[in-house]
Amino acid sequence: MLKIQEIREIIKLIDQSSIDEFLYENDGVKVKLRKRGQEGETIVQKVVQEKEVQPVQKVITETPQQAAAPSEKQEAVKEEPKNVDTENLHKITSPMVGTFYAAPNPDADPYVKVGSKVEENTVVCIVEAMKLFNEIEADVKGEIVEVLVENGQLVEYGQPLFLVKPE
Template sequence: MLKMSELQEMVNIIDRSSVNVFTFEYEGMKIKLEKTVGVQQTDQNESVIVPVPDIVQKIEKPAEKKENNADHIVSPMVGTFYASSSPEEEPFVNVGASVKAGEVVCVLEAMKLFNEVQSEVDGEIVEILVKDGDIVEYGQPLFVVKKSQ
């Protein structure tokens, strides 16, 4: 069971960090912390209006692909991306490689531990979206995979 002091500490850390939404599961308990990130009021100053449609388009594109049997392998954690298990080794997968569900496609380093990321589907690697040494976020797409029928 999580102690009140530990929870307090967790809230403080999240509060100070750049993280906006944080979900935590432990021993059957689930905690979701969400910061009130206020939409910046711009005083109707037209010159700072964000070109919303652009962003929306960018976000929607992958979603469209998804309908055409395309899928993403997303990062399960924050870490440094490596395409191979060590610099001397060949990458786990290249563009065009076929993968099976459960096959390791890359490793993510965090706290000097390497974490294997597996494909959740059978399919073909269409695109690798990150480079060796990139720091990736939780939920960030790493690969585009075309699901086999």
């Protein structure tokens, strides 16, 4: 069974993100959240419980617009990773809970993509938390070999965002 605290946390994440609708389904339990109105009020539309379930494992963060028409920039983030030994790779992780953005605005190219060379102070993405846009730097010199998250995806504290082959 979803605990009330877990539902409250989901509602906070939805309020802080740019998504309009959220649907969670697991083992007969359905939770659908939708924003409406000017104030961005989040409502719990439907909860059906048939048996006890584990806490939320993954949050779907795709807006209807993103699902309908993925941009070329979003597809660039989904490039296939090179076959590289992951033990020797550096992980760039999220320093906070928030929404991952690969580019400074929807019309711009992503900061980095697979094959991009980065320095320690190269901005690789933005994580939005509580309406603040935080630039995340590479903190290592090397080459991006894999992008682990999608544009607009909610990320957790410490979640790996990129794999970098250090120089």
